[in-house]
């Protein structure tokens with residue numbers, strides 16, 4: 001079938017919205033009609049070349065839609081089901097899925113290839129027939145996609161997919177980091193460095209966990225104002241002055257530092273943002289690294305003396321350590337109950353044709369938490 005998709009022909013080249021040929025689903029695959037897709041910072045990081053990929057490529061990895069057709073052997077979903085897509089699939093049969101860490105599912109080894117699990121492509125150019133690469137099997141900057149059954153999870157039909165799409169990446173990554181990767185006890189304290197989509201989701205996770213002080217750090221005043229709306233109790237503006245930022249956090253915590261810190265800066269990560277997160281943590285505390293730094297960045301600046309003598313812990317977290325088949329319906333329930341705010345995370349809804357502007361908005365840093373494409 002012919003569909004419309006935003007095709008990326010190379011790093012930093014404007015995405016081209018055009019007709020694309022999409023194959024029918026094969027065994028254990030489903031055809032999805034996307035209703036909405038968030039524009040995540042990682043899409044832009046790939047486009048900027050910070051996370052290398054093969055081209056041409058259809059980006060997008062934070063989607064929600066309706067199952068249109070299922071391939072042979074599909075049992076988990078049927079046509080008409082509303083689903084959110086996980087950007088890491090979960091096969092349900094490998095060792096990692098069995099021990100409860102599906103973010104490490106063996107199928108994840110294929111997500112960087114730009115091909116489907118069987119090594120072939122479903123999207124093709126209508127101009128010359130060449131294969132188009134998929135992003136993480138799901139390529140959500142498209143009206144339809146064919147994706148593995150392992151990448152979808154059913155969600156209740158009465159909830160708006162244009163909000164639930166955030167559960168496919170940003171919200172789950174941030175909220176899960178605060179509620180799965182660490183276990184904040186009521187009254188404990190946390191520093192959140194970087195208050196975009198992930199950071200604001202983490203603030204909500206910390207708030208629901210009963211955190212005492214939630215200290216938000218960002219360079220943008222606008223993001224700090226938003227951080228307060230999501231539950232930050234204190235904000236610290238960073239202006240290239242990491243020592244002062246840490247001193248302010250120490251002052252807020254009676255000289256102790258916070259029990260936890262989380263670094264969400266990702267593509268813009270610098271030695272300073274890491275140092276703030278590390279030095280904000282008290283002795284024996286835990287620093288969580290979530291934002292994905294530029295691929296070429298091979299180390300970060302942590303003082304090993306303090307790490308050992310202050311008995312600190314540094315933990316890496318992927319996709320919020322989510323068990324996405326369990327967690328995404330759980331978060332949908334929290335949204336239904338009004339206990340988490342997804343609406344406030346969506347700054348603007350756009351059409352697919354406005355995708356390049358949406359990328360510029362991400363790069364500007366201060367304009368949007370999330371742009372969501374409505375199909």
Ligand SMILES: [Zn+2]
Nearest residue numbers: 040042169170
């Ligand atoms: Zn993402």
Ligand SMILES: [Zn+2]
Nearest residue numbers: 091094097105
């Ligand atoms: Zn698995």
